[in-house]
Each structure stands twice: as C-alpha cells, then as structure tokens.
Amino acid sequence: MSQHDHGAQPVILPPQEAWGVIKSLLNPVTYLKFAKEHPILSLIFLVGVVVTVNRFLIGGLAGTTNLDDNNPWGIWISFDLLCGVALAAGGYTTTAGALIFNIKGLRTAVKPAILTAFLGYAFVVYALLYDVGQPWRLPYPVFWSQGTSSVLFEVGLCVMLYVTVLMIEWLPNFTDWVGMQKISHVIHKCTIALTIMGIVLSTMHQSSLGMLYLIAPHKMHPLWYSAHLPLQFFVSSMVAGMSMVIFEGTISHHYMHSRMSPEYNRDHDGVLFAFAKACSIILFGYFFMKWVPIAGENKWGYIFDGKYGLMWLIEMFGFIAIPCFLYAVGYRSRSTGTIKAAATISVLGIVFNRFNVSWFGFNIHLRPEQQYFPSVQEVIVSVFVVTLIILCFRFISKYMAIFSDHPSYSKGHH
Amino acid sequence: MEFHVYHDQMVYSKAAAYILMAVALACSVVWWKFLTGKEPKKNDDH
Numbered sequence: 001m002s003q004h005d006h007g008a009q010p011v012i013l014p015p016q017e018a019w020g021v022i023k024s025l026l027n028p029v030t031y032l033k034f035a036k037e038h039p040i041l042s043l044i045f046l047v048g049v050v051v052t053v054n055r056f057l058i059g060g061l062a063g064t065t066n067l068d069d070n071n072p073w074g075i076w077i078s079f080d081l082l083c084g085v086a087l088a089a090g091g092y093t094t095t096a097g098a099l100i101f102n103i104k105g106l107r108t109a110v111k112p113a114i115l116t117a118f119l120g121y122a123f124v125v126y127a128l129l130y131d132v133g134q135p136w137r138l139p140y141p142v143f144w145s146q147g148t149s150s151v152l153f154e155v156g157l158c159v160m161l162y163v164t165v166l167m168i169e170w171l172p173n174f175t176d177w178v179g180m181q182k183i184s185h186v187i188h189k190c191t192i193a194l195t196i197m198g199i200v201l202s203t204m205h206q207s208s209l210g211m212l213y214l215i216a217p218h219k220m221h222p223l224w225y226s227a228h229l230p231l232q233f234f235v236s237s238m239v240a241g242m243s244m245v246i247f248e249g250t251i252s253h254h255y256m257h258s259r260m261s262p263e264y265n266r267d268h269d270g271v272l273f274a275f276a277k278a279c280s281i282i283l284f285g286y287f288f289m290k291w292v293p294i295a296g297e298n299k300w301g302y303i304f305d306g307k308y309g310l311m312w313l314i315e316m317f318g319f320i321a322i323p324c325f326l327y328a329v330g331y332r333s334r335s336t337g338t339i340k341a342a343a344t345i346s347v348l349g350i351v352f353n354r355f356n357v358s359w360f361g362f363n364i365h366l367r368p369e370q371q372y373f374p375s376v377q378e379v380i381v382s383v384f385v386v387t388l389i390i391l392c393f394r395f396i397s398k399y400m401a402i403f404s405d406h407p408s409y410s411k412g413h414h
Numbered sequence: 415m416e417f418h419v420y421h422d423q424m425v426y427s428k429a430a431a432y433i434l435m436a437v438a439l440a441c442s443v444v445w446w447k448f449l450t451g452k453e454p455k456k457n458d459d460h
Contacts, residue, residue, distance in 0.1 A: 277449065284445050288438035296431035298424075328449045 010259045010404050015179025021399055022178075041387060048384025051377045055130055064130075064377045071363060071372035073131075079382050080127035082209060082354040084120050085159070086233075087347065089241025090248075091117025091166055092202035095195045097274065105270030108263060111173065111402050112252060113245050118166040119389045125163060127385050151211045158205035165198050176406040177399065207234040213357060221361035223302050223312040226293035229357070235286050236350060242275040243323075243346035248393075250340050256397055261404035269336055276331040276339040279346065283324035290316060308364070311356060319349025 013021065024030045035042040055064045067074050094113035098106035129135040142160055147153040169191075172184035187194075210233030217225055226232070253260070253268055260268075294300060303309045323342040330338030363372065396402060 280449055284442060285438075288434065288441075291434055291438075292431050295434045296427055298427040298430075328445070331449065332451065 009261050009407075010401075012177070012401050012404070012407055013399060015177070018177045018179070018399065041391065044383060044387045045391075047380055048387065051380045051384070052130075054377065055381070061133060064375065064381075066373060066375045066378065070366055070370050073358065074372055075359070075374040075378050075382060076127055076131040078355050078358040079351070080131075080385055081124055082358055083351050084124040084127070085206065085209060086237045086240040086350050086354060087244045088117045088120025088124070089202060089206060089237040090245040091120075091169075091241070092198045093238050093241040094245055095169075096199050097278075099192065099195045100199070103274055105267055105274050108267040108403075109245055109249065109271040112249060112397070113241075114166060114169050115173070115393065115396060115402055116244065116248050117241075118163075118170045119392050121159065121163045121166055123385050123389050125159065126388075127381070130381055151208050151215075155205050155208045155212065158201045158208065162198065162201040162205065165194055165201065169194050169198070173396070173400040173402060173406075176401060176408060181408055202237070203234060206237040207231065209233050210357075213362075216362070219363050219365065220357070221302070221308050221364050222297070222299050223294070223308060224357050224361045226297070228289065228293050232286070232289060235282060235289060236353060239279050239282050239286065239346055240350040242279050243343040243350070246272055246275055246340060246343035247347050250343070252397065252403065256403065259397060259403050263405075264403045272336050272339045273331055273334065276327045276342065279342070280324055280327035280331060283320055283327065283346070287316065287320045287324060290320070308361060311360060315349065315352055315356060319345060319352055323349065 051064065055061070061067060065074060065076075090113040094106060094109050097103045098110045125138075128138065132138055141147055141150075141153050141156050168187060172187050175181065175183040175187075207230035210229035210231075213220060213225070213229055214227065249268065249271065253265075257265070294303070303312060323345040326338050326342035326345070329335070330342055359372065363370075401407075
C-alpha cells in the first residue's frame with residue numbers, strides 16, 4: 001500500500017478570485033512571469049509558435065513537412081491523431097468502470113480521466129488543423145457534404161460528437177469553480193446518458209481508426225494488415241486508456257500531491273489494482289488476437305523475415321506479453337511499482353503499434369528515397385501540442401477541483 | 415510481398431487458427447488461476 005501522507009483538503013479559490021485568475025490570463029505579465037519560472041517549456045512554446053506561423057502564413061504544408069503524394073499522412077496522423085486518440089481512451093474506460101459497472105474504487109479516477117481525455121481529443125482536433133490543407137473546411141464532411149459510405153466520415157463525426165460529450169462531462173469542474181453550480185447540477189443529471197454516449201462513440205471511432213487501414217492492403221506489411229484491425233485497435237485502446245490513467249495518475253500524484261484530497265490519495269492504489277487486473281486480462285486476449293490472423297492467413301513466414309518480423313516480435317513480446325505479465329505480478333503481489341512500470345511499457349507499446357501500422361509498416365513497397373521521415377518542424381509541432389496539453393492539464397488541476405470534491409458538494413457526486 | 419492462397423493451404427490455415435484459439439482458451443484458464451490466485455478476500459479494503 002502507499003506510504004504517502006494523506007494530507008489535508010486542497011484549497012479551492014472562491015468564485016470571485018477564480019474570475020481574477022481568468023482575467024490574469026489576458027495579462028502579458030502573467031506569461032513573462034511563467035517564462036522566467038519555466039524557461040524550457042517557454043522555449044518549446046516559442047519555437048512552436050514560430051513553426052505555426054510558418055505552417056499557416058509562410059511555408060504552408062510544403063515548407064513545413066516532408067509529406068508528398070506518396071506519403072500524405074505523416075507523424076501528425078501517426079502520433080498526434082492515432083496515438084492521441086488511443087491514449088485518451090481513459091475517459092470512456094474509467095467512466096464505464098466507475099459509473100456503468102459501479103466499481104467503487106474508480107470514482108476518484110473519473111475526473112482526472114475525463115480531463116485527460118477531453119484535453120487529448122481537443123488537441124487531436126487542434127493538431128488536425130495543421131495537417132489538413134484547408135483547415136477551415138474541417139466541418140465540411142459533417143455539415144455540408146456527408147460521405148456516409150466513408151469510414152473517415154464516421155471517424156470525423158464520432159470525434160466531433162465525442163469532443164462535445166467530453167467537454168460537457170468536464171464542464172462542471174469549471175462551472176463549480178466560477179460559482180455557476182446550477183449548470184453543474186443540470187449536467188450531473190445527464191451523467192449516465194453522457195457516459196453511455198461516450199462509450200458508444202468511442203467504441204465506434206476507436207475501431208474505425210483501424211478500419212481506415214483496411215483500404216490499403218497492398219501498402220501495409222502483411223504482419224500488421226489484417227481484417228481484424230478494427231477489433232485490435234478497439235481492444236488495444238482500452239489498455240492504452242487505462243495505462244495512460246495509471247501513468248498520468250502517477251505523475252500527478254508525484255507533482256500535484258498537495259492538490260489531492262485525503263480520499264483521492266487513499267483511493268489511488270485501488271485504482272492501480274483495478275486497472276492492473278483489467279489490463280492484464282485484456283492484454284492476454286489481445287496477445288492471442290494478434291496471433292490468430294497470422295495463423296488464419298498463413299503469414300508465419302513473415303515473422304522471421306527481416307526487420308519487420310523483428311519489429312513485430314518486439315511489439316508482441318516486449319510491449320504486449322511483458323506488460324501483461326507485469327500487470328498480473330503487480331496485481332498479485334500488490335506492487336504499485338510493478339504496475340506503474342507495466343503502464344509505462346504499455347503506453348510506449350501502443351505508440352509503437354500505431355507507428356508500425358501507419359508509418360513503419362506502411363508504404364513498404366516504396367524505394368528507400370521515397371520513404372517518409374518527418375521534418376524537424378513536424379516533430380516540433382508534435383512536441384508543441386504535447387506541451388500545450390501538459391500546460392492546460394497543469395493549469396486546470398491547479399485551480400479546479402480535479403483531485404478533490406468541490407467544497408460546495410456533499411459527498412458522493414461525480 | 416505477393417502470396418498465393420491455395421484451397422488446401424486455406425483449410426490448413428483455418429485449422430491452425432482454430433487450434434491457436436483452443437490453445438488460447440486453455441492458457442486463459444491457467445492465466446486466470448495465476449492472476450486471481452492470491453486475490454484478497456472481499457472484506458479487504460481494495
């Protein structure tokens with residue numbers, strides 16, 4: 001069990017002071033102060049702004065990226081979108097566990113998980129603005145020209161609806177903070193409906209992201225191409241989401257310990273054990289789910305065939321079997337350290353899998369000089385987006401009641 | 415990367431997939447025992 005001091009209730013500013021904090025965001029002095037205290041984050045932010053100006057006002061896609069007609073989707077899709085959506089799956093897995101399956105220990109993980117998911121999805125959409133040639137046309141497929149036979153249309157529609165659902169689920173944290181409890185009460189009455197919508201929409205678009213690649217059987221390496229891709233994407237998203245909640249919770253627990261109420265600190269280990277058991281079971285199934293198409297489509301020969309075979313084996317054993325075993329050992333022996341290690345490996349494994357499907361194992365028929373490698377500016381944008389997510393998470397959890405119940409509530413609300 | 419699928423090969427592949435699924439099912443029983451073998455009793459504070 002945790003050796004942490006359970007501490008006192010964190011201080012939540014009264015509404016009048018909350019508005020003062022919001023006003024201070026409009027004051028440049030706030031940012032200068034922040035830059036002095038956090039020079040590295042500020043440098044990343046500054047470089048990100050320069051690249052953003054270059055992308056939208058000067059160089060465009062050609063002057064910013066290594067994308068071309070052979071490789072129209074690059075690291076912004078592989079990392080920002082595919083990894084971002086998978087790792088933000090903690091929102092639906094945690095709400096499903098806590099509010100639908102009524103696992104009591106998970107209650108305290110709901111608000112941080114919803115915040116992580118909301119920021120994750122919001123910044124997926126933000127990153128997409130960089131990637132789409134004419135970003136102002138992003139709403140076209142939903143409002144003007146519905147391509148109802150397209151998988152991408154379904155992904156777009158689901159992501160748009162799910163971002164809205166997540167925003168509504170997160171909104172009570174803000175309205176409580178600024179003293180608009182009436183709005184919070186209305187939203188709390190819709191909690192179950194919102195949770196069910198979140199699960200349905202996530203199930204649909206997590207699998208559809210895998211389905212997108214079914215259109216390119218001749219571009220993908222056979223080890224990753226499979227008719228089971230949608231199922232594999234959906235199942236792995238559950239592990240990604242829960243592992244990310246453990247990973248993010250561990251970092252929050254370390255750096256924002258003083259913002260956590262005694263109840264949140266006490267329940268932290270319970271969340272770890274519940275998710276470790278679930279992740280171990282799901283990873284076990286996922287491991288065999290990846291072998292079945294190899295047998296069914298007779299692809300054994302590719303496993304021992306060069307670097308792709310090696311990468312597939314590393315993914316299967318290093319990033320699926322090992323975390324599966326570590327989660328089980330951590331759960332059995334009540335070792336939070338082992339569970340945290342398993343969560344870190346799982347998060348890296350999901351990134352590796354999505355990179356294999358959409359980048360390393362994609363367009364393999366091209367000549368080496370035609371293969372895609374991201375430009376420095378593409379990588380900077382991805383780092384910039386991650387930095388923005390961290391800054392937003394830090395700001396929101398510093399001021400709003402994310403790791404505690406808001407003082408205006410009696411015990412028992414979500 | 416081309417590979418040709420013949421009828422016999424397809425039958426054997428399907429059979430292999432079903433055998434693999436049976437192995438997975440057997441392993442899952444062992445895995446479940448291992449995972450829950452030392453599970454604390456219900457009145458524990460988990």
